[in-house]
Amino acid sequence: MKQLSLFVKIVPFCLQENQLFVLLNNNELLKDTITQQIPLDEIAQQIFTTKTKLIYAHAYLEQLYTHMEDDGISVVYFLLLPDQPTSLPKDFSWNQVKNLSVNKTDSSILDYALQRLQWKIEYTNVVYSLLPETFTLSELQDVYATILGEQLDKRNFRKKILSLNFLKATGKKRKGISRPAELFTFKKREPTIIKVFS
Amino acid sequence: MKQLSLFVKIVPFCLQENQLFVLLNNNELLKDTITQQIPLDEIAQQIFTTKTKLIYAHAYLEQLYTHMEDDGISVVYFLLLPDQPTSLPKDFSWNQVKNLSVNKTDSSILDYALQRLQWKIEYTNVVYSLLPETFTLSELQDVYATILGEQLDKRNFRKKILSLNFLKATGKKRKGISRPAELFTFKKREPTIIKVFS
DNA sequence: CCAAAAGTGTTGGGGTTACACCCATGT
DNA sequence: ACATGGGTGTAACCCCAACACTTTTGG
Numbered sequence: 001m002k003q004l005s006l007f008v009k010i011v012p013f014c015l016q017e018n019q020l021f022v023l024l025n026n027n028e029l030l031k032d033t034i035t036q037q038i039p040l041d042e043i044a045q046q047i048f049t050t051k052t053k054l055i056y057a058h059a060y061l062e063q064l065y066t067h068m069e070d071d072g073i074s075v076v077y078f079l080l081l082p083d084q085p086t087s088l089p090k091d092f093s094w095n096q097v098k099n100l101s102v103n104k105t106d107s108s109i110l111d112y113a114l115q116r117l118q119w120k121i122e123y124t125n126v127v128y129s130l131l132p133e134t135f136t137l138s139e140l141q142d143v144y145a146t147i148l149g150e151q152l153d154k155r156n157f158r159k160k161i162l163s164l165n166f167l168k169a170t171g172k173k174r175k176g177i178s179r180p181a182e183l184f185t186f187k188k189r190e191p192t193i194i195k196v197f198s
Numbered sequence: 199m200k201q202l203s204l205f206v207k208i209v210p211f212c213l214q215e216n217q218l219f220v221l222l223n224n225n226e227l228l229k230d231t232i233t234q235q236i237p238l239d240e241i242a243q244q245i246f247t248t249k250t251k252l253i254y255a256h257a258y259l260e261q262l263y264t265h266m267e268d269d270g271i272s273v274v275y276f277l278l279l280p281d282q283p284t285s286l287p288k289d290f291s292w293n294q295v296k297n298l299s300v301n302k303t304d305s306s307i308l309d310y311a312l313q314r315l316q317w318k319i320e321y322t323n324v325v326y327s328l329l330p331e332t333f334t335l336s337e338l339q340d341v342y343a344t345i346l347g348e349q350l351d352k353r354n355f356r357k358k359i360l361s362l363n364f365l366k367a368t369g370k371k372r373k374g375i376s377r378p379a380e381l382f383t384f385k386k387r388e389p390t391i392i393k394v395f396s
Numbered sequence: 397c398c399a400a401a402a403g404t405g406t407t408g409g410g411g412t413t414a415c416a417c418c419c420a421t422g423t
Numbered sequence: 424a425c426a427t428g429g430g431t432g433t434a435a436c437c438c439c440a441a442c443a444c445t446t447t448t449g450g
Contacts, residue, residue: 004232034202034271039265063263065261067237067238073238153441156439156441159405177400177401177448177449177450178448179400179401179446179449180401180447182403334429351415352431353414353430353431374421374422375422375427376421377427377430378429380430
């Protein structure tokens with residue numbers, strides 16, 4: 001029989017204006033063949049960097065699952081990025097996850113990736129990868145609300161997040177149209193298991 | 199470069215006398231190459247059945263993760279079985295998970311598989327795959343205690359389990375050395391998400 | 397002074413934990 | 424009658440959810 005091909009497929013997520021976006025290549029998930037015998041995480045990072053020419057310091061990469069597709073086996077990863085870079089190679093575009101029309105395989109991968117992301121932010125600190133260096137508690141709350149797709153109570157959110165003790169107040173303020181907000185950073189930008197919600 | 203090989207590796211768990219066992223082949227995890235273009239779950243099932251000649255009605259199979267090994271890429275599964283069959287093909291043996299000496303790769307796979315199993319029984323009903331058709335609540339409690347590696351309070355365990363409403367009393371009793379115990383079955387032997395422990 | 401978003405406490409209910417004795421059977 | 428494991432209830436506590444007003448700034 002014909003030799004099976006082996007791919008890594010990547011679901012790159014980011015947030016912009018309280019909407020979840022995914023990076024697509026020609027309206028499909030980013031995908032490339034595996035050719036080197038190095039850890040799969042490294043292969044996934046290489047493929048992303050090579051194809052998109054984008055470099056991030058604190059992106060979060062996680063393997064989702066592996067499955068048989070029409071043209072071979074794909075090891076699927078999702079990737080969390082802190083912002084939408086302005087310049088992208090040809091054929092790449094950020095797409096709002098809601099109302100997305102992609103092929104059936106990629107669509108079910110996206111559904112699952114979103115579910116895993118929802119689970120993940122509820123018991124780890126990996127949201128750090130979706131946020132800039134400093135941010136306000138309201139911004140952080142918006143990130144959670146966007147990903148979970150539900151409203152969150154401001155007071156309860158603050159109590160919970162601060163009690164988990166993985167944020168650090170900077171003492172600086174974000175000025176805006178209204179009362180300035182305290183700016184926070186993450187104590188550590190490394191994946192840590194921490195029960196965020198019940 | 200040389201074409202990478204593709205494997206499925208399986209971690210078959212079962213319980214016997216309140217101890218967790220794993221099935222090994224020549225002191226290594228069961229492993230075989232992927233040759234057909236069918237869903238990976240089916241490949242894993244086929245490999246298990248072909249190699250061990252064992253057939254189960256309600257085994258639970260779940261993909262763990264995929265990683266690069268020395269001789270190629272392995273897609274790793276764990277499998278939950280209801281008992282230790284008496285006759286096994288040559289070179290297969292059940293080994294107690296505690297105090298196991300296997301190679302480093304398999305050892306870390308086993309650690310992770312156990313952790314996933316611990317998580318899994320806390321929010322799903324998949325323990326059904328480790329139990330016979332009928333069982334007492336004490337037996338079920340022993341299964342949880344064994345996998346989680348901790349004692350559980352009898353009254354609280356019963357309240358919790360019964361409130362989840364996935365068991366059905368049969369009305370029959372298990373006779374033994376002492377007072378007969380009510381026998382239960384699972385309403386459904388299909389994976390269902392249900393928060394079992396906090 | 398008005399608009400806008402930041403920031404802050406309390407209370408009630410639900411769920412979890414801790415805990416000890418009686419019951420049904422076999423020997 | 425005794426040994427063995429089966430079976431049962433309650434009280435304290437903690438955590439979570441619900442909820443509204445004051446504060447600080449810019450315009």
